[in-house]
Amino acid sequence: MNSSETFLESKLPLLFAALFVLGLIAPFAVYPTFLMKILCYGLFACAFNLLLGFAGLLSFGHAAFLGTAGYVCGLMVRDVGVTPEVGILAGTVSAGLLGWLFGWLAIKRTGIYFAMITLALAQMVFFLAIQIKETGGEDGLQGVPRGHLFGLLDLSDNIAMYYLVFAIFCVGFFIIYRTIHSPFGQILKAIRENEPRAISLGYDVNKFKLIAFIISAALAGMAGATKTLVFQLASLSDVHWHASGEVVLMTLLGGLGTILGPLVGAATIVALQTQLADSVGSWVTVIMGAIFVLCVLSFRRGMVGELQALIKRSGVN
């Protein structure tokens, strides 16, 4: 680790504190629903980044976890009548279990096959979501009530809902941060850099990959369950492969393998989609595709990655 990286690391707590304060006051300046959308996708992208950025595993089926948790949470809250925190917990657990199954299957292969297997498994979830009665097919689950947190706090108020989402994001982000900066995270990075060497050092590589996959899936589910409460809707588009592609794009654009990159990428993409939706219609897909191509061809470090490189180059100590 050279001095500039140490500089960045040493300033991180300060940056986090600033962002935390920003998160607290933001709903008074910006439309809360927009912020909640950013935080949900931000958590989704951070969870995805744990897998791709730090373990080198490209899952092209993360929408399955986002969507499944959304459906489970929606059904629990609307039809079973549990409180929102139980709904989110149920969504998170179900996504974690699904992640266990998918991860167990997908890590039997590596690289490109891993990506194709996760994509195919997620597509299976999509087809099931269309066919099963409980998920409402094309209509999705509509009219999910936000309910009262712990049976006390009314979440139909957007500001109250925002602080819940913000708290959930912080918890998820903290889990990811701790995972990356633990010995477990170091081993993940070792596997990413050189898998045969990690094996020869005696690590049970597949076990580490599987645990990373489960954590990532569960947190993606937490984001999906929260999103269902925010928009009071769980829909097919959350299990569609477009959503899986979107999270890859957010992570890539923000900065693969950087701690804040996915959040920045998610905020950028969500803002862009909101801005463009009215003006250009179906060209949104084209623009998303073009950003994808540009990122891969000449912007592979992403926004946060480029910024870090810039600070490094300018030689701050």
Added chain:
Amino acid sequence: MEIFGIPTALLGSQLLVGLINGSFYAILSLGLAIIFGLLNIINFAHGAQYMMGAFVAWIALTRFGINYWVSLIAAPLIVGIVGVLIERLMLRRLYKLDHLYGLLLTFGLALIFEGIFRDQFGISGESYEVPELLSGGVNLGFMFLPIYRGWVIIASLTVCFGTWYMIERTKLGAYLRAGTENSQIVQALGINVPLLITFTYGYGVALAAFAGVLAAPIFQVNPLMGSNLIIVVFAVVVIGGMGSIMGSILTGLGLGLIEGLTKVFYPEASSVVVFVIMVIVLLVRPAGLFGKS
């Protein structure tokens, strides 16, 4: 007439549909396998290129009155040239990087193509008339066979086995196989490997477009027709493994037939049966049926 309590006409027609889907799986997974062999990337735009083949044929017919037979040759050429440009201008810059970047780039391209066609033509789908020579059908006694459907199976199998012959039995194919094994040594022996790579990608893309033209009169010509198909083809590729050309063809056909049978006996499962088989293959033989581990 009945077999297992199922009327043979129903069984026959679903097997025919299965065989047709299987032919498309075979052509598409064959193209993916050839591209993967030499370029080491998964061409996510394969479905979009299949869709473009169908649209080029449809535009040629409705706007310029160019008939099916010309399109069958011209559309793959046009889309293949687009593929060549993609390889020369973009993919070429990624060979030294992690192979996953190739997947991400072609995914972006797929979104771009799909978005453009959706903007131009909407998502309702356009129909393409069956060419006169192939319209009508024959009664086989136990079922009715539309001639065009028979033609699709014959045409795609001819192209598949022609490709197999070219790769396994000709000199060009020998270069290609050698390049797949070790491209640096092949380059050192004086063969223009970059050109070979460009040609291979163009050919794989042209195969997808050819399938698209074949599909145009059967399915609706729709901007989303490729993306729905390509994910199933990915599962087909995982099941077969990309190590063998013949393996890709046989796996594609076989899975199409199984899908057709599922439609007869347990229709609810027909959209997921390929994925279920993929899971079983992963458990029993992770390298794929024809794969080298």
